[in-house]
Structures are given as structure tokens and as C-alpha cells.
Amino acid sequence: MERWRDRVAVVTGASSGIGAAILTDLAKAGVIVVGLSRHPDRIRSFDSTPEAQSRVHPVQCDVTVEEAVKDTFKWVEDNLGGTDILVNCAGVFYQGRLIDEHLTPQIKETFDVEIMGTLFCTREA
Numbered sequence: 001m002e003r004w005r006d007r008v009a010v011v012t013g014a015s016s017g018i019g020a021a022i023l024t025d026l027a028k029a030g031v032i033v034v035g036l037s038r039h040p041d042r043i044r045s046f047d048s049t050p051e052a053q054s055r056v057h058p059v060q061c062d063v064t065v066e067e068a069v070k071d072t073f074k075w076v077e078d079n080l081g082g083t084d085i086l087v088n089c090a091g092v093f094y095q096g097r098l099i100d101e102h103l104t105p106q107i108k109e110t111f112d113v114e115i116m117g118t119l120f121c122t123r124e125a
């Protein structure tokens with residue numbers, strides 16, 4: 001990991017679960033981490049040392065909104081010099097059966113977050 005020290009990582013879904021764990025490990029390894037979520041107040045390294053915390057930049061971004069994703073990556077470019085690593089963790093999880101028509105909104109959200117969100121972030125990175 002030494003070669004990634006002081007490089008810039010963008011982690012989506014950084015407010016919870018897998019994204020939060022990856023954000024924590026990257027910051028611990030000396031990477032500068034921009035964490036994205038709709039709730040930036042929930043983004044923090046589990047490692048509470050000031051050094052680890054200082055490496056984390058929480059940014060509010062709904063990955064389904066193309067313009068928001070563009071603005072976010074422009075902010076990273078302008079303020080941190082660009083993105084070296086992208087970790088796409090933003091996701092939703094709904095249970096149900098394909099034949100349950102009332103679940104169409106949840107299916108659409110899943111595609112918006114996990115397919116389009118991943119596409120927008122990967123393209124901008």
C-alpha cells in the first residue's frame with residue numbers, strides 16, 4: 001500500500017457498511033479519501049486518530065444524479081488534484097420477487113444506484 005500514500009481515493013457509499021470499512025482502511029494506509037454519500041455527516045473513519053480523520057473528506061453526492069457526480073469529481077480535481085483510486089460501494093438492497101409488480105420503483109432505484117451511479121462515477125474518475 002505504500003505506493004498509494006498521499007494519493008487520492010474516492011469511495012462511494014462511504015457512510016455505511018463496506019464503503020465505510022474501505023474508507024477507514026485506505027485512510028489508515030495514508031491515502032487521502034473522499035467519501036461520498038447523501039448523508040456526509042455520517043462519513044468518518046472508524047479510526048478516530050486525528051491523523052486518520054484528517055485524511056477523510058466527506059462530500060454529499062447522490063450518485064444517481066449525473067450533474068452532482070460531475071460537480072463532485074470537479075471538486076476533487078480542483079481541490080485535491082484528481083482521482084487516483086475509485087471504489088464504487090454505493091448500493092441498495094431490496095428483497096422480493098421479479099413478479100411482484102409493486103416493486104418496480106425499488107428495481108429502478110437499484111439500477112439507478114448500482115448501474116448508472118457506477119457508470120457516472122467511473123466515467124468522471
Ligand SMILES: NC(=O)c1ccc[n+]([C@@H]2O[C@H](COP(=O)([O-])OP(=O)(O)OC[C@H]3O[C@@H](n4cnc5c(N)ncnc54)[C@H](OP(=O)(O)O)[C@@H]3O)[C@@H](O)[C@H]2O)c1
Pocket residue numbers: 012013014015016017018019036037038039040042061062063064089090091092093113
Ligand atoms: N454487506 C454485504 O455482505 C454484502 C454482500 C453482497 C452484496 N452487498 C451489496 O453491496 C452494496 C453495499 O453493501 P453495504 O453492506 O455496504 O450496504 P449499506 O451499509 O446499506 O451501505 C450502502 C451505502 O450506499 C449509499 N447509497 C445508497 N444510495 C445512494 C445514492 N443514491 N447516492 C449515494 N450513495 C448512496 C449509502 O449512503 P447514504 O444512504 O448515506 O446515501 C450507504 O453509504 C449493497 O448493494 C449490498 O446489497 C453487500
